[in-house]
Amino acid sequence: MLTKIKAIFALLAVLVCMTSCATVKSPLSGMVYSDVKAPVAVTGNSNSTKVGSSEATSILGIVATGDASIEAAAKSAGITKIHHVDEQSSSILVFFAKYKVFVYGE
Numbered sequence: 338m339l340t341k342i343k344a345i346f347a348l349l350a351v352l353v354c355m356t357s358c359a360t361v362k363s364p365l366s367g368m369v370y371s372d373v374k375a376p377v378a379v380t381g382n383s384n385s386t387k388v389g390s391s392e393a394t395s396i397l398g399i400v401a402t403g404d405a406s407i408e409a410a411a412k413s414a415g416i417t418k419i420h421h422v423d424e425q426s427s428s429i430l431v432f433f434a435k436y437k438v439f440v441y442g443e
Contacts, residue, residue, distance in 0.1 A: 389414030
C-alpha cells in the first residue's frame with residue numbers, strides 16, 4: 338500500500354513539474370494548442386514593401402534555441418526602415434513552443 342502511495346505522489350510531482358515546461362509569450366493561450374498572431378510596434382515610416390522574420394523554439398522547456406529579435410528579422414530581409422512589427426506564438430501542450438517575429442519595412 339505504501340508503494341502505491343509513493344507512486345501516486347511521484348506521478349503527481351512529475352505532472353506538476355510539466356505544467357509549465359514549454360511556454361511562449363502570447364496575448365492568449367490555449368491549454369492544448371495555440372497559434373496566435375499579434376501586433377508589437379508601429380513606427381512613422383510609410384512603406385512596408387519587405388517582410389523579414391526570425392524565430393526561436395523550445396522543446397519541453399529543456400532546450401530553447403533561436404534568435405527571435407527584431408534586429409535578426411529586419412536583417413533577414415535587408416530592412417533598414419521598419420514600418421511595423423508583428424509576433425506569432427504557437428504551442429502544443431507542454432512539449433513544443435515557437436515564437437516568431439515579423440518585421441515589415443523597406
